[in-house]
Amino acid sequence: MVKEQQNSHQINNIVILGGGTAGWLSANYLNKALNNSQPGSCQITLIESSDIGTVGVGEATIPTILDTFKFLGISEADWMTKCNATFKLAIKFVNWSGIPGKEIFWHPFGQWYMTNKTNVPISQHWLKRKSQGNSEPFDYSCFEAVHLCDAKKAPKFNQDPEYAWRVEYAYHLDAGLLATYLKEKGKSEGVKHVVDNVLDVSLDEKGFISHLITEKHGLLAGDFFIDCSGFSGRLINQALEEPFISFTDSLWCDSAIALPIEYDSEDPYNENHGGINPYTSATALSSGWTWNTPLIGRTGNGYVYSSNFISPAEAEAEFKQHLGEKSQHLQPRHIKMRVGRTRNAWVKNCVSIGLASGFIEPLESTGIYLIEASLEHLIHNFPNRLFHQSVIDNYNLIMQEQYEEIRDFIVMHYCLSKREDTPFWRANKSEPVIPDSLKAKLELWQNMLPNNPQKISWLFPDYSYICILAGLDALPQTSLPILDYQDKYATEQAFLNIKNKAAQLKNNLPSHIDYLKTLAESNSENANQNLLVEA
Numbered sequence: 260m261v262k263e264q265q266n267s268h269q270i271n272n273i274v275i276l277g278g279g280t281a282g283w284l285s286a287n288y289l290n291k292a293l294n295n296s297q298p299g300s301c302q303i304t305l306i307e308s309s310d311i312g313t314v315g316v317g318e319a320t321i322p323t324i325l326d327t328f329k330f331l332g333i334s335e336a337d338w339m340t341k342c343n344a345t346f347k348l349a350i351k352f353v354n355w356s357g358i359p360g361k362e363i364f365w366h367p368f369g370q371w372y373m374t375n376k377t378n379v380p381i382s383q384h385w386l387k388r389k390s391q392g393n394s395e396p397f398d399y400s401c402f403e404a405v406h407l408c409d410a411k412k413a414p415k416f417n418q419d420p421e422y423a424w425r426v427e428y429a430y431h432l433d434a435g436l437l438a439t440y441l442k443e444k445g446k447s448e449g450v451k452h453v454v455d456n457v458l459d460v461s462l463d464e465k466g467f468i469s470h471l472i473t474e475k476h477g478l479l480a481g482d483f484f485i486d487c488s489g490f491s492g493r494l495i496n497q498a499l500e501e502p503f504i505s506f507t508d509s510l511w512c513d514s515a516i517a518l519p520i521e522y523d524s525e526d527p528y529n530e531n532h533g534g535i536n537p538y539t540s541a542t543a544l545s546s547g548w549t550w551n552t553p554l555i556g557r558t559g560n561g562y563v564y565s566s567n568f569i570s571p572a573e574a575e576a577e578f579k580q581h582l583g584e585k586s587q588h589l590q591p592r593h594i595k596m597r598v599g600r601t602r603n604a605w606v607k608n609c610v611s612i613g614l615a616s617g618f619i620e621p622l623e624s625t626g627i628y629l630i631e632a633s634l635e636h637l638i639h640n641f642p643n644r645l646f647h648q649s650v651i652d653n654y655n656l657i658m659q660e661q662y663e664e665i666r667d668f669i670v671m672h673y674c675l676s677k678r679e680d681t682p683f684w685r686a687n688k689s690e691p692v693i694p695d696s697l698k699a700k701l702e703l704w705q706n707m708l709p710n711n712p713q714k715i716s717w718l719f720p721d722y723s724y725i726c727i728l729a730g731l732d733a734l735p736q737t738s739l740p741i742l743d744y745q746d747k748y749a750t751e752q753a754f755l756n757i758k759n760k761a762a763q764l765k766n767n768l769p770s771h772i773d774y775l776k777t778l779a780e781s782n783s784e785n786a787n788q789n790l791l792v793e794a
């Protein structure tokens with residue numbers, strides 16, 4: 260009886276508006292979660308416009324995406340080769356600190372070493388060694404990944420299982436190709452695809468969405484709507500009138516210019532010009548920063564800047580000068596960014612995911628992560644048609660915390676910089692607006708490095724924060740007093756182990772390019788074999 264009642268409220272018709280990365284990831288994820296064990300339990304329909312394009316950027320990821328792809332049952336070799344993907348082991352920050360001699364620092368992915376049973380992370384010992392005169396930088400002493408980045412190595416062997424790693428990694432990928440890949444997968448597994456414009460939205464007497472009014476397909480009804488319509492927030496902000504909370508008081512960059520640059524046509528792995536870096540670069544310029552995401556066949560490049568300090572034309576000229584000769588005749592794309600979050604990501608029977616839900620500048624590649632996190636938490640809080648408000652509130656609080664954590668982390672990159680060479684950096688130094696939540700953390704970190712190894716924050720571990728504090732020279736004066744009671748020999752051994760492991764990996768792992776070439780060859784052989792079997 261109870262089961263029957265539950266089933267009578269079950270959601271069995273979901274409509275997703277938007278066919279960008281958010282829309283197609285959502286379609287595949289929900290399809291897997293809802294229809295895998297009992298096929299046909301829930302109809303999923305995705306509607307996208309052929310007139311309104313996708314944002315088409317979003318090419319650097321973080322390691323959470325491995326679990327997402329594994330969950331979706333996607334072969335790593337297959338999707339990587341079809342999306343021109345490469346490995347990403349770290350972000351290299353260039354010209355952020357404003358301190359001569361400290362132009363570069365890294366934020367790598369990686370295991371985190373604890374030195375002994377008291378579970379004090381090795382970072383704390385690094386600070387103590389530094390105060391005793393050891394000049395080895397934090398990133399090079401505590402992570403193997405940085406050494407592999409310099410040597411342009413892959414993070415694994417070709418024989419290793421899919422998604423397994425020797426050093427933790429994520430990817431760079433072609434966003435357009437990924438959307439196509441996910442579209443084909445979703446459609447082949449039963450997602451209904453409608454290409455049309457949503458002209459209007461009908462609400463019922465309780466203010467819930469009852470159906471979308473389309474240009475050519477009439478009314479599209481659903482129990483539950485996922486708004487993946489991008490910056491326009493067509494359902495959540497426009498139809499349901501949920502306000503958007505801007506973060507631009509503390510994050511000033513509100514515009515971007517995207518300009519992909521192809522390698523020479525006969526050189527898809529860029530071998531004649533230094534190969535393919537297994538890392539993203541983020542280089543600070545006069546009024547923001549540029550990204551460089553290396554793919555097979557081309558690099559993705561962009562300038563994220565504040566329009567209060569530089570005009571689009573000036574930004575384009577500066578960006579092209581930074582990129583060099585090859586960029587001069589190319590036409591870049593200018594993008595206005597809506598930075599912040601929709602106050603409640605979930606309202607009534609509509610959840611916003613992707614840019615409709617919120618966006619924080621891509622300095623730490625968190626856009627696709629936020630889509631993954633939204634989907635994971637949506638599944639944990641999946642509703643029935645009663646849409647209990649407490650469940651909705653629970654989800655909204657989690658997403659609010661995620662956005663605010665990422666905002667604070669990004670603000671750190673700016674407010675701790677010592678740069679003063681342009682109006683943007685001078686204003687950033689003299690008038691930063693630091694959220695209270697970050698102020699409290701920074702105060703603590705003046706006296707001790709982040710040291711909560713047991714507390715899992717939503718996304719960034721302690722070491723991520725320390726990379727920025729160390730890279731921008733914002734370290735406490737003293738190390739943890741508890742370290743004075745600990746075994747110095749064991750600590751030195753831990754640092755030596757990292758160095759030895761880095762050297763061993765550097766000697767043995769294949770180069771990034773060799774790994775990618777072998778992957779492409781073996782994937783095309785497999786595809787040929789499959790064709791033979793089918794024939």
Ligand code: FAD
Nearest residue numbers: 277278279281308313314317319457489613614621626627
């Ligand atoms: P969009 O791609 O804008 O898609 C919106 C969809 O909605 C389209 O299909 C459109 O047709 C449809 N639509 C809208 N209105 C209607 C309507 N009325 N009727 C029918 N269809 C409609 N993320 C990362 O993880 N890493 C990065 O390095 C990164 N870099 C970025 C750089 C920039 C400059 C920007 C702006 C974003 C970046 N992101 C990055 C974020 C990432 O691009 C997005 O999270 C991701 O692309 C998701 O976009 P979306 O699907 O939400 O929206």
